[in-house]
Amino acid sequence: MQRDTEQYIYREIYNRLKEDILAFKYDSHEKLPSKRGMAEHLSVSVNSVKSAYEQLLAEGYIYTKERKGYFIEPLDKLIIDPHAHITLEAHESNLEEAYDFSFSHMSTDISEFPVDTWTKLMKRVFQNYDYYLSAIPHIKGPVELRQSIAKLVSYQRGIQCHPEQIVIGSGTNTLLMKLIQLMEDDVKIAVENPGYSRFRALLKQTGTHILPIELDRKGISIKQIKQLQPQAVIVTPSHQFPMGTIMPVSRRIDLLNWASQNHSYIIEDDYDSEFKYETDNIPSLFSFDKNESVIYLGTFSKTLMPGLRISYMILPSTLIKKFESQNHNMIPDFSMLNALTLNLMIKEGHYEKYLKKMHQLYAKKRAYLIAELNKVLKSDITIKDTQAGLHFIVEAKSRYTYKEIETRARDQKLELYTINRFSVKALQNNSESKLLIIGFSKIQQQQVPEAVQRLKKVLLG
Ligand SMILES: Cc1ncc(COP(=O)(O)O)c(C=O)c1O
Structure with missing residues (x-):
């Protein structure tokens, strides 16, 4: 046994004893040599033996009786199934691009991203928001960012909403999962076909009944929706994914009327509406809605980068309380540091x-x-x-x-x-x-x- 440092010696004694106990070289309840006796036997300091015994005691390998010493804890043999072998291959994810x-x-160009500005803003977050960074975030996200988003969507998407209606999340996908939990069991959800396959796959995993709806030249077929009567429908009205159709106002009105008459929800996935070429912004479906039928999903994955993982949803006021009570034990899944940095980026005009x-x-x-x-x-x-x-x-x-x-x-x-x-x-x-x-x-x-x-x-x- 090498005796370089006390720390090293203590680990050696601890490991040796642990292995021997697990190999059943000691009987159950067998008394271990006293600390002094063991120290003399190994020619080490009593302190090293004391540390080893204390660690074994903390982990439950030995127990102690007052003034009698240390004894071996009775253990069952760990069953090793000969058929259970670890199949995990030692493979690192390939960091090199597989494509030229x-x-x-799905990607964005980040070559022009204002890295210096972001870094400066992040530094300010550390200086000014320690009360946020050092605690568990509010389930809907920091109110400052929700206020900034409320202003942003008013200006960009014609949406009038209260910050209370906004929920920040780490992605549209995870927010959609939270939304589904607000709906009744066995909910039937209509999706566009062709449409965003990731949503379909995730919904399927939750056991949700999915109804794929064909598209016509105006977007999702209202005729099929009326036949199938889902409780909710997910649409991409500003730029149908992937076909690109912009849903005309006639179909928007049909869809909104169907939703309000049937007490169903429309989930508007407004994933890339910030980018329009040669036309002005297309107003969101949410901004047409007068009956609280639309739930809006927005993301910074396209305008900034998918790696940021900050998205948001805007709930009708009728769902806010339900969301809060259902999620009060959840810890938010987004980075508070990024959320607060993004807030400053929007508030101070860098985002625009x-x-x-x-x-x-x-x-x-x-x-x-x-x-x-x-x-x-x-x-x-x-x-x-x-x-x-x-x-x-x-x-x-x-x-x-x-x-x-x-x-x-x-x-x-x-x-x-x-x-x-x-x-x-x-x-x-x-x-x-x-x-x-x-x-x-x-x-x-x-x-x-x-x-x-x-x-x-x-x-x-
Ligand atoms: C149709 C569609 N919806 C939503 C999203 C955004 O997803 P997230 O906010 O989870 O990054 C994307 C991203 O590529 C998308 O293509």
Whole structure:
């Protein structure tokens, strides 16, 4: 036994005794040598033995009787199932990008993010908000951020709401899960088809009854909704995901009237409405609602970055109390530090400024990509271009199936999503016409020509 430090010696004694106890080298209730006796036997200090015995005592390997010494605690043998073997492979997640170019609709460009400003604001949060940082946050999030969001949505989305109605969360997905808990058991929820597949998958996991509803040229089919009578419907009216339709006012009114007559909810997923090109902002469905039928979901994943994990929902006043009482034991799942930093960013105008900058950058990239696609793929594609969001739809001629296109894109190291991913049933489309979801936020402008060439190879061979 090495005797470098007392700490090291104590760990050695402790480990040796523990192993021997677990190997049943001692009998139950057997008395251990006294501290002094053990110290002499091992030629170590009494203090080292004392520390080892105390640690074994704290962990329950030994017990003590007053003035009689230390004894071995009776233990059962730990059952080891010979069939249970750990299958976890030693694999680190691959941090290196698997793709050379990305047409992902889920990412954002963070190359212009004001890192210095964010860092300065975060420092101020440490200086001025220690009472928030050192305690468990309010379940709906800090009131300061809720006030800032209330002002933001009033200005950007025409929404008049009270900060009390706003709930901050770490993502639209988790907020949706909380919403579902507010609804009755066996709730039937209608979703757009094609639509946001992540919501569908999550709802399925909770056992929610999902009703996929077809789209027509105005968006979700009101005819099918009336036939199926769900308790809630999730829609993306400002920029249908993924098809891009902007729901016209006639369908909005139909939907709102259906909801109020049937006491159902409309969950408005307003995921990327901040970006509009050549048209002005499209008002939210929430702002049309006069009967408290709409629940609004908003996110900073598109305007700032998905990695921030800050989203919010705006509840009708009728659901606030229920939300608070159902969640009063929950600890919020978002970062308070980020939430308070974001609040300062909005309050002091940095957010608005950044949004303007990104708007210009995305508009430029989008126009450049569209021009390049039209130049290279000419009559093989039609761009179904809604002037909104961070993606558009390309209808492309290709003899390959959707599955083949996805595999070929992977082989070309091109991140590419097709409509197949967002439709309820896998599409066996044998016609030549294929729908692609082309996101333009992540790709850098200088990468566009090469990425489009690879897309051509994927589609045409
Ligand atoms: C249709 C749709 N809804 C919502 C979101 C936002 O999700 P979150 O707020 O959880 O990042 C996204 C993000 O990509 C989306 O594509």
